[in-house]
């Protein structure tokens with residue numbers, strides 16, 4: 524049921540047509556090649572900017588589309604529909620850019636936000652390190668104050684858009700003695716600093732066109748104006764404030780991917796026969812699909828509730844953790860069951876369901892693992 528104001532619905536549907544057109548002309552014909560080369564073409568980012576897909580929820584006064592998180596969900600749904608989550612527009616638009624909208628000083632907003640909508644400045648965020656992921660307070664990267672600069676020393680790993688990012692928000696300890704309370708977020712523009720190095724593109728089980736990488740910071744000097752919000756030691760609070768939205772992004776993608784996997788499977792089982800019957804006509808198949816369809820509808824309703832809260836500026840962090848936990852666990856379970864209905868062909872790379880299965884696995888890990896989601900939910904009970 525669509526409960527949105529008809530005006531908003533109409534505008535979102537018009538935006539959906541734009542996104543669909545972009546995907547049909549620019550993404551679908553290239554995605555296999557991008558998977559093989561382990562990254563999306565930079566030119567595709569520029570074209571996404573020209574089509575109006577980047578910075579869609581950044582206020583218009585900063586060159587953005589002036590939309591809301593609902594516009595972001597349209598992008599996520601349409602990419603999920605073709606089973607291609609590797610093009611990390613959601614990370615750029617709905618995870619990193621909001622840090623600037625929320626926490627940047629007026630001068631920082633003026634300086635950076637207008638560059639986020641063209642595709643010439645791809646965004647990343649670097650929290651995870653080789654030694655720590657779940658325990659953010661244990662990061663070892665430091666940003667030492669030296670005159671009017673910060674000097675960053677350390678290493679990050681598993682960073683999305685790691686090879687392509689032109690601007691990276693880096694979590695570092697500005698006051699190592701204070702654990703979480705001594706973390707700040709610093710803006711690093713790789714093209715403008717010395718001592719920054721990108722490592723190899725990490726080989727993954729799925730999401731092959733996503734350039735996940737290691738990053739090295741060897742006494743990288745950034746001016747004090749690059750401290751997000753211009754007040755030190757606010758990083759942990761900024762992260763805690765923003766991570767619920769990141770979790771909701773992942774939940775939206777999970778539910779949209781469930782819809783896509785289900786459609787793909789229904790179409791396959793109606794076309795293939797065994798024992799002179801369609802696979803669809805076996806009671807087992809219909810029962811499995813009925814359960815999958817039910818889980819998808821439940822997921823849609825729950826995630827929609829969280830999206831509505833977010834759009835109203837009232838996303839409950841505990842609900843966001845529940846949405847991430849439930850949707851990603853269901854997503855993987857559903858794709859695994861769907862793959863089973865394809866028989867041996869489900870395991871072949873050339874069948875989209877196998878890619879969907881490999882891509883689904885990481886959803887339970889990044890943005891906070893399922894175990895960490897349970898910790899967060901449990902603590903609030």
Ligand SMILES: Cc1cc2nc3c(=O)[nH]c(=O)nc-3n(C[C@H](O)[C@H](O)[C@H](O)COP(=O)(O)OP(=O)(O)OC[C@H]3O[C@@H](n4cnc5c(N)ncnc54)[C@H](O)[C@@H]3O)c2cc1C
Pocket residue numbers: 647648649650651654655656657658680681682683684727730735885888889890891892893894895898
């Ligand atoms: C494809 C991909 C893209 C990513 N992109 C980014 C990115 O752009 N930026 C970024 O900063 N990071 C990124 N990450 C990192 C991701 O967020 C981390 O992998 C994740 O948070 C888990 O951290 P970890 O890998 O260090 O696992 P660990 O923290 O070492 O956890 C290992 C296991 O222990 C469990 N565990 C840990 N603590 C507890 C606890 N208290 N109770 C119970 N169990 C626990 C975990 O749930 C997990 O099962 C990405 C990861 C992947 C795979």
